Amino acid sequence: MSSGPTHRDVPTVGIGGPVGSGKTALIKRLVPRLREAGLEIGVIANDILTQEDAEQFKRAFADDLPEDLVVGVETGACPHTGIREDPSMNLAAIDSFLEAYPDLDLVVLESGGDNLAATFNPELADYYAFVISTAEGDDIPRKRGPGVVEADLLVINKTDLAEHVGADLDVMRTDAADVREGPSLFTNCKTGDGIDEVVADIEQRVLF
């Protein structure tokens, strides 16, 4: 039996949130920044039946990560299953990373897009960010979905679209502060605005 590191030995960051909120776009911004800080990173994309996000990451990170540090887990069922009820496929993927890269510093996991109830099993993610989009309306924080309320970090993405859909960022900020104990940050993953703050939160709360 191998006596090397296992999934328990590497910090993990989960990125969850509704379909299309910008989880993939956020990870595409975060990974190069964390690599610049000298970290060896593995990335896991959960999708119900496709490798689409994993393929996107392989292309996006061609200069940043070895190809075998990006994998797609096909949950075959509701996205909650793979990240919350039975995270065994994801834990096995992390163990495989560590067999090849025992000094790995961090694993970033993307959940398949789902409703406001998606949360990560604490055995799988030491910290998770829940990503919502202003384009889906400014009432999402006050609906108090478990993802919004319980995530370590709430990321309110697509700030550039707020004015086009009549979403009020101040209302989202105030409602988020009312329903959450943890922080909320605004991002625009098209331009990279707000990414510094997300990186700083991960560095402070996961890595140091």
Ligand SMILES: Nc1nc2c(ncn2[C@@H]2O[C@H](COP(=O)(O)OP(=O)(O)OP(=O)(O)O)[C@@H](O)[C@H]2O)c(=O)[nH]1
């Ligand atoms: N205008 C704007 N578009 C964004 C932003 N972030 C992401 N997008 C776009 O929104 C769409 C969905 O983004 P993704 O990152 O694929 O969203 P996702 O949450 O990973 O989606 P699923 O994996 O399907 O659940 C893409 O066309 C992105 O280019 C943003 O901040 N502003």
